[in-house]
Amino acid sequence: MMHAMTRRQRGAAAIGLACAMAMFAGVPATAHAATAGGSPAGAGDPYFPLAGNQGYDVAHYDLDLDFTPATHVLNGQATISAEAKKDLTRFNLDYSGPAISRITVDGRDATYSQDGQELTVVPAKRLKSGHDFTVKVWYGGVPVTIDDPTLGIYGWIYTDDGAVGLNEPDGARNWYPVNDDIGDKATYTFRITTPNGVNALANGEQQGPPCVNGDRTTVTWNERKPMSSYLSMVAIGKFDVTNGRIGNLANVTAVDPTSDGDGAVLQSTTAEAIAWEQQKFGRYPFDSAGGIVDKSGVEYALETQGRPVYDGMPDTDTIVHENAHQWFGDAVTPKTWRDIWLNEGFATYVEWMWDEEHGGPTAQSVFDKYYAKPAGDKFWKLKTGDPGRDEIFSGSAVYYRGAMTLHQLRTTMGDRDFFTLLRTWTEKYRYRNVETKDLLDLAQSISHKNLKPLFDAWLYTEGKPAIP
Ligand SMILES: [Zn+2]
Incomplete structure (x- = not known):
């Protein structure tokens, strides 16, 4: 165990330094294979067919966000650096935020239209395959929080003293134009302006002290590692911030x-x-x-x-x-939402592992408790490896049975091979996107066992699996 050294700060550090607006040069994100041909709207996710777009790959989002908690007005300027994966006379972004006032592509005004979450942009000049291009979108107004009948509240969410952007699964479009494809990871800069005395946090690392200009404060955060849009976040409001460390790692x-x-x-x-x-x-x-x-x-x-x-x-x-x-999820991310168990099954199983090593019940006893549910119980309904769009957050099918699948894998592979699998999985696929077959292949290559029947029974069959 390690104990963090902490230093407490209260409120926005109103340091009257000159506003250094040094731009963070985006690091190209992990290459993402764009699908050739077909409609540019939607990246082909089985659960969120409109999310994401085809024909280009985003490397970096630079988001200038100006938010006033008292009025809920969000003014944004999004600068998106991307590479065309085919010749494009037009392309789509996902967007359902406040009204757009202007869009440019490579500095020239572009025409655009909106239909639902699809924002279609027609650049003045055709974009050539393999070439980088820059889209700038200016927008402003009051975002309307997404309230989905089955997935709940997400996107741009108001709090008593500010707002927070929480996107899973497809809420990023609620506050910035985005290629909302879980497979198109990119780096990010967030430059957030608020009234003085209001803090703003985001993913990544804060760049220098906050900059005060009259009655408004701007703070910049850079996420330098590739990130799926559903994991992007800002939190605006009054916060007590603690800057600690975990070894060499900053813990904010x-x-x-x-x-x-x-x-x-x-x-x-x-x-x-x-x-x-x-x-x-x-x-x-x-x-x-x-x-x-x-x-x-x-x-x-x-x-x-x-x-x-x-x-x-x-x-x-x-x-x-x-x-x-x-x-499990952020560094190693599913290619599609169908494989959400690769996020939630693992994170739930890590809780069982933690409890097992910290005086709690063993993972086996937790498994046994759930396995005791009779075969007719609704706990065994739905396929863990394909639960359906409305059930991606199903506690029984995705979280618990996902964790049970991993426990069965551990029991079958043995502890040594299973823990090798966990380390190899996170190292081999770091910053990339995966599917369940990648886990099966890796587990089989480590254990030299045929694990396909286990995966089929626990992930792709409804009902209570037999234990051999
Ligand atoms: Zn989770």
């Missing part, structure tokens, strides 16, 4: 002072969880860690990259779970 935690959050406990438990997870799964995949407690009212915690967001003070298992996602 923040707590809404009007919430039930305990900043010291959030900081130390996050450090303890990540130190343990690094022993199990290899080095932490991002350049900084942390966590944010805000009163968003969403009633979930989300594993936003490098810095999960909690709706109220989380318990230890929740901190372990959301930080496990940094390896």
